[in-house]
Amino acid sequence: MRIRVINPNTSASMTATIEASAKAAAAPGTIIEAVTPTMGPASIEGHYDEALAVPGVLTEVARGVADGVDGFVLACFGDPGMDAARELAAGRPVIGIAQAAMHLAALAARGFAVVTTLSRTAGRAWDLARTYGFADRCREVLACEVPVLAVDSAEDMVADLAREALTHDGVEAIVLGCAGMAEMAARVSAKTGAPVIDGVGAGVGLVETMVRNGVRGSARGEYAAPLPKRYVGLLEPFTVS
Amino acid sequence: MRIRVINPNTSASMTATIEASAKAAAAPGTIIEAVTPTMGPASIEGHYDEALAVPGVLTEVARGVADGVDGFVLACFGDPGMDAARELAAGRPVIGIAQAAMHLAALAARGFAVVTTLSRTAGRAWDLARTYGFADRCREVLACEVPVLAVDSAEDMVADLAREALTHDGVEAIVLGCAGMAEMAARVSAKTGAPVIDGVGAGVGLVETMVRNGVRGSARGEYAAPLPKRYVGLLEPFTVS
């Protein structure tokens, strides 16, 4: 089984972190291929960044389909472009790491808190929790206010926020709200004594589960292939024929 | 008051339709400026098209801010890029036409149906209804299965679907689910005897109301200006400094 893990931002160092976490969580025999888009922002720290990361993500999804991979993980906590990616993926699983982490947290605990980078991204986390059915289980979104590209050095702050969240009513698990935090899950879990969930590893497992169970997304209706049409300007390369 | 109405697709004929509807609904003294982006898809008929319409929309929002307009209407029923646009708009109102039409429908009726173009877009309509607080009031999304760029000739089918929807329990108003339907609102209302709401005109009125009441969106936190960072590849022009 081959899973393509797409880092939606264009920073190769982040891709390396993501790749390591994905490989650590993969089942025997699963091939992890982590990729960096050739266009888009260096990091994703808001709606503008996220919106403009999507074209690069879509290019990588199209490439993955051409390469015959079995499924995709979108490794940014905003799950950027997931619906559009599914239109390209022809039924192959496409899982975002917020989606993956929240599903796993809901299996592990009655309620969870998200610990993320910047508070300006909390609104997106809440929107996703509601979309995925976890509005009740997501109890808090806390931010360490460290930029995405520096978050690998913020493990102590993340652990402190996790500890604080776990004292609140109904919070029994921690969801890490940034792909850049992926490698700290085990250590923060050890420090806090609670389940700590990284969406990259979670996403790999969920794609594996879907593939092994033969569960493809629908490729009809909403997620059918994009209709042929002309794109103009900078985006002309995206024309569908 | 100057309101910029952005057609998120790149078809100038659609912009003309939108402009006419916006002007018809505007208050005395309001200047309507309808614009067409210079990049993106000819029409928006799915998540892929919508995702790739966003960069063009954002360029127009940035231009509008530079031009000193008072607010924006995003004239595609998926409300593409609305959150990202708000980061650029520095507190100026940015209203999507799905948002506008659903708000007006909720003021006019206990429940409404959306009549849209293609059924593949219904999922997006449901997502927006839930996001805006109208999951209970939106009772149905019906599609005439006519492409966006031909929908101006589908008025009879739209009226038939509206009539059918109005026989269902709790449907008392019709929301037109595509900017291309804007000019048919009054006629479909006359044919069906029910309130029929076009989001373009609704959006103009809501932006006017916000401006006249001095209600700006927040320009702190979630909707603060995008953080400075490098964009690469095709999207390098979007670099924030």
Place this chain on the structure above:
Amino acid sequence: MRIRVINPNTSASMTATIEASAKAAAAPGTIIEAVTPTMGPASIEGHYDEALAVPGVLTEVARGVADGVDGFVLACFGDPGMDAARELAAGRPVIGIAQAAMHLAALAARGFAVVTTLSRTAGRAWDLARTYGFADRCREVLACEVPVLAVDSAEDMVADLAREALTHDGVEAIVLGCAGMAEMAARVSAKTGAPVIDGVGAGVGLVETMVRNGVRGSARGEYAAPLPKRYVGLLEPFTVS
């Protein structure tokens, strides 16, 4: 366009405040007519007061219809008698100021707090938030515990409560929870740096938007004219024939 703004209580000084706010928010060419009922309580500070304000409101709605006005704003934050008023209004828009303010707040911000007069009215505010679809967006209802007829002197307390609410998670806009606070919206907004919404001005804009878009409420089914029947006792004047 003529909009009748009904002060549901019988205090003419409050009507003057309301009229000023409505006129300040109206579009060019809109005629604002603020009226005071001839029966009912001097102020509305609970369910009993509100229930007994309704007959006076309904008399004014009937008069407005006879006078040929285009729509109504009910200028008390409990939106008293709104459903009954719609039965009389034959499809003309009837908007309550809680409804109007909450809609505008939902357009401007992800979450809002209501700052009101007496805490005994908070239950009603919560009921309305849920009815209008904003149970998730209304995060708090705070009371300054100043009586309605004295609230125009409580601006500092209102601003303090607003400032406090804005420090809470997810509160990004303030809804003023009493028509008597209408004139302080701009100043409280300046003091707090956040959007502050007065329902009177909001209501005027929403009625204008509905009228200009040709969106009438339904005058069939639930909101058809009251059925002919005899009223007895004190209420005999309300007999419908």
Place this chain on the structure above:
Amino acid sequence: MRIRVINPNTSASMTATIEASAKAAAAPGTIIEAVTPTMGPASIEGHYDEALAVPGVLTEVARGVADGVDGFVLACFGDPGMDAARELAAGRPVIGIAQAAMHLAALAARGFAVVTTLSRTAGRAWDLARTYGFADRCREVLACEVPVLAVDSAEDMVADLAREALTHDGVEAIVLGCAGMAEMAARVSAKTGAPVIDGVGAGVGLVETMVRNGVRGSARGEYAAPLPKRYVGLLEPFTVS
């Protein structure tokens, strides 16, 4: 124990029906006192009627408090004036028959349908279901389109609608949506083989349960006594001092 059952309309024949049902359901030793207000509409068939029934209801509540009764049932399916009545009742239970019937139906079945008189009242039934927590359990509201004062002769139509509703997914009990239907509950239950719930009898049992358990409503905060103030015009008799 003395329970005052208030018929919110002014038709004495309806009061007689209500009284019979209340007495049939009361426990040994409970004294039922059914009363008819001296002002208001002959029947309640919409929001206008309901709003104008409230002053008469409140007069009867005040009288009941003065007479030392233990609790109140409001015997119209719109539960008119319930919140205002609680302000007068100083903690004595005040239960509306829609509230009572929906609670009992929720205890008896996973889902229920309301069979009511006129479809124009269905909106009110849905609002109450949501307010009381039963939005999920209330599956349908069906109307026989017979006026309230003639509904005692519509038993066959009610039974037919009940039978139809019981074929729908998740409907396992029937709530009678009008006090005028109270006496037909047992017969419609026999005809359909399903639980059929009359709110008048249900309300008596719930008031008895509250009284016997010493559970008073709160008489502080929201339901504290109305504040002293002047009422003018027709409603001057309602002045609180």
Place this chain on the structure above:
Amino acid sequence: MRIRVINPNTSASMTATIEASAKAAAAPGTIIEAVTPTMGPASIEGHYDEALAVPGVLTEVARGVADGVDGFVLACFGDPGMDAARELAAGRPVIGIAQAAMHLAALAARGFAVVTTLSRTAGRAWDLARTYGFADRCREVLACEVPVLAVDSAEDMVADLAREALTHDGVEAIVLGCAGMAEMAARVSAKTGAPVIDGVGAGVGLVETMVRNGVRGSARGEYAAPLPKRYVGLLEPFTVS
């Protein structure tokens, strides 16, 4: 009328407390029969205990049906085995005390808090609140951390927690979260000045109300009698033939 009140645990002292509360709340002429199962745990303080209390409860329900009782109250706050018991009860009312107390609290107040024994049982209380429709009205679940069999001596702690809960926004009534607290309801109400609800007495009143109104649960579909089948091992006595 005969009501069987089943103590789901096997501690006879708890049964005595429950019986006293049930008798105090019963209407004239109601015969209360409190029983203790012959198998199961000495107390119920978690999901394991609760699951294993169910066989004993079911034996008592079967016995009660054979004895011709009119209805059942399950006197443990987790409402253990209620759905299974309804399959045996052939339409006779079966009410759990959490269900009963939450219904009565919802009739008495806009919001309530549960005060229970151990915090490990709070999850179950929240699940039940959601199932019964009261997710919004249940604002808090507080635990005194006293074991079930010692809770009769914890009245002061219960009163303190109740007092604390009542200072929180929207909490206006207290639900006692353990059958062992039944006898302290009146005293805690006196100490706090708020409605305090014991589910045992509430359950008796609700069963009486259902019986007197002729409202039986459905004995078709979901709650039809268990299908005949063989049980093996320890549970062979439960074989249905």
Place this chain on the structure above:
Amino acid sequence: MRIRVINPNTSASMTATIEASAKAAAAPGTIIEAVTPTMGPASIEGHYDEALAVPGVLTEVARGVADGVDGFVLACFGDPGMDAARELAAGRPVIGIAQAAMHLAALAARGFAVVTTLSRTAGRAWDLARTYGFADRCREVLACEVPVLAVDSAEDMVADLAREALTHDGVEAIVLGCAGMAEMAARVSAKTGAPVIDGVGAGVGLVETMVRNGVRGSARGEYAAPLPKRYVGLLEPFTVS
């Protein structure tokens, strides 16, 4: 990795079916151990059966913990005893097949239908959908009315119901509502062209994902080990010391 898959009923033929499905879905290196309890009902077709299956399930969980397995799948669509099992499992993942199948369906599609055996079990399916956060995504529960132990011969009826469900608005995937249907998932998917999800295979993948990501359930608070206490009668063997 060793996963114990517990068939909650006592029919060994069903265990064989379950084991085959679990093995087919397992990752390389995962050891599947399917077991049959020594006490309980031959099949689970209602709340009574389910309640009485739980003691046998718990015995198997305790045995699995003693044997050092890594996690558990409970292979009955009612997820019997899941909370109690978690108290015994000391943090090892315990996943029910309804839970697993609904999670996977939510990842694959916007909405799904459950196709189950007997309609009397539909209520349980709806309760679980709501508990797990999928009340909106679960659109229908359809029953083929074939007993659990004969369902392996009902593939054509299951496929027909699936096809019917897929014509309904918003149904894009099928969840098989009985462990006895596990082996037909691929064939029904082929026949209908839609994702068809068997909870047994889904559960194996989700347990694997949790184990590989180091995500343990909480073993504190709600899911701490059962407290020591005496069990009497038939259930004495369950005494905790």
